[in-house]
Amino acid sequence: MGRAGMTAAEGQAVVEAKTEKELQNHCINWLRLHCHCYLQIPFGKKTGIRAGYPDITVFLPGGKVLLVEAKSPAGGELSEEQESFHAEYWAATGETVRVVRSLDEFRKLLTKESPND
Numbered sequence: 001m002g003r004a005g006m007t008a009a010e011g012q013a014v015v016e017a018k019t020e021k022e023l024q025n026h027c028i029n030w031l032r033l034h035c036h037c038y039l040q041i042p043f044g045k046k047t048g049i050r051a052g053y054p055d056i057t058v059f060l061p062g063g064k065v066l067l068v069e070a071k072s073p074a075g076g077e078l079s080e081e082q083e084s085f086h087a088e089y090w091a092a093t094g095e096t097v098r099v100v101r102s103l104d105e106f107r108k109l110l111t112k113e114s115p116n117d
């Protein structure tokens with residue numbers, strides 16, 4: 001274990017994620033490693049997916065759902081469609097779509113949401 005309870009591979013991923021696609025891949029690898037149930041919208045996938053829907057949906061104990069939008073660590077912004085979906089989701093559920101820019105942020109979000117993980 002290295003940085004803050006992460007494996008060496010996770011710590012290395014934090015250092016190496018430079019693009020949104022890389023960050024998404026690292027987040028999905030983390031979910032697999034920790035046996036989470038999830039749905040990923042593949043990077044760049046547009047067909048058949050509602051515009052603005054977040055990149056990663058994580059299904060949590062008790063029927064809770066966590067929606068995560070990965071953004072480039074170098075400052076990628078939310079699109080108009082993403083902002084619109086986030087607002088609609090909040091209005092419908094009282095929950096927010098979480099935006100992450102690093103595996104470390106993603107990991108902290110999931111370990112907070114899943115205290116038994």
Ligand SMILES: [Mg+2]
Nearest residue numbers: 055069070071
């Ligand atoms: Mg994204």
